[in-house]
Amino acid sequence: MKFFIDTANLDDIKKAYKVGVLSGVTTNPSLVAKEGVKFEDRIEEILKTVPEVESVSAEVTPDAETAEDMIAQAEELIKINGGDQNITIKLPMTIAGLEATRYLAKKGVKTNVTLIFTVNQALLAARAGATYVSPFLGRLDDISEDGVQLVAKIAELFRIQNIDSQIIAASVRHPDHVTRVALAGAHIATIPYSVIEQLVKHPLTEQGIEKFAADWKNAVQN
Numbered sequence: 001m002k003f004f005i006d007t008a009n010l011d012d013i014k015k016a017y018k019v020g021v022l023s024g025v026t027t028n029p030s031l032v033a034k035e036g037v038k039f040e041d042r043i044e045e046i047l048k049t050v051p052e053v054e055s056v057s058a059e060v061t062p063d064a065e066t067a068e069d070m071i072a073q074a075e076e077l078i079k080i081n082g083g084d085q086n087i088t089i090k091l092p093m094t095i096a097g098l099e100a101t102r103y104l105a106k107k108g109v110k111t112n113v114t115l116i117f118t119v120n121q122a123l124l125a126a127r128a129g130a131t132y133v134s135p136f137l138g139r140l141d142d143i144s145e146d147g148v149q150l151v152a153k154i155a156e157l158f159r160i161q162n163i164d165s166q167i168i169a170a171s172v173r174h175p176d177h178v179t180r181v182a183l184a185g186a187h188i189a190t191i192p193y194s195v196i197e198q199l200v201k202h203p204l205t206e207q208g209i210e211k212f213a214a215d216w217k218n219a220v221q222n
């Protein structure tokens with residue numbers, strides 16, 4: 001399973017990129033709005049910050065309601081990157097979103113269908129040609145449904161049906177989600193920087209580092 005970072009915050013993206021585990025970035029309108037910056041400018045900055053990742057997801061804005069609106073926005077977003085392959089157009093799981101996914105997939109543009117909460121939605125997105133499908137597990141957990149189970153079922157279905165769309169486990173809230181979606185067969189987990197930090201840390205690692213430092217200091221003093 002690969003890691004994407006789920007943020008529009010440049011500092012967090014830079015920190016995660018430096019760690020060397022980052023394969024992509026996902027953003028959404030709420031994450032961009034939080035930064036108080038112009039959407040297209042931030043996407044351009046992100047693309048420049050992480051030139052070697054496989055995918056940077058830029059979501060069409062909520063005012064794009066028809067497939068035509070979404071495609072028009074996608075075409076502008078693709079230009080930001082000079083047509084390079086790592087920009088991925090993120091589209092909502094709606095009829096219009098699926099139509100736009102089909103159109104863009106046929107043009108060879110990477111797509112990420114977002115806000116997926118059922119296996120059937122994932123199947124539809126895959127059949128429309130989505131490069132990535134994004135089930136939101138945390139938001140399902142929030143309403144007392146098992147988000148990880150959804151990821152597991154989508155992974156099983158894609159295996160049985162030989163579907164090659166990649167599953168991005170999204171709305172990931174903590175390290176246990178990460179372990180469980182990896183075991184469930186997600187291809188990617190998109191996670192905030194705070195979860196990357198949590199994944200690194202363990203109290204015994206910290207204690208171990210402190211003990212090595214103390215022993216080393218004593219030995220040097222003797």
Ligand code: E4P
Nearest residue numbers: 006026027028139170171172
């Ligand atoms: C994924 O692409 C979304 O941006 C994200 O994971 C949503 O997460 P949230 O439910 O924590 O807002």
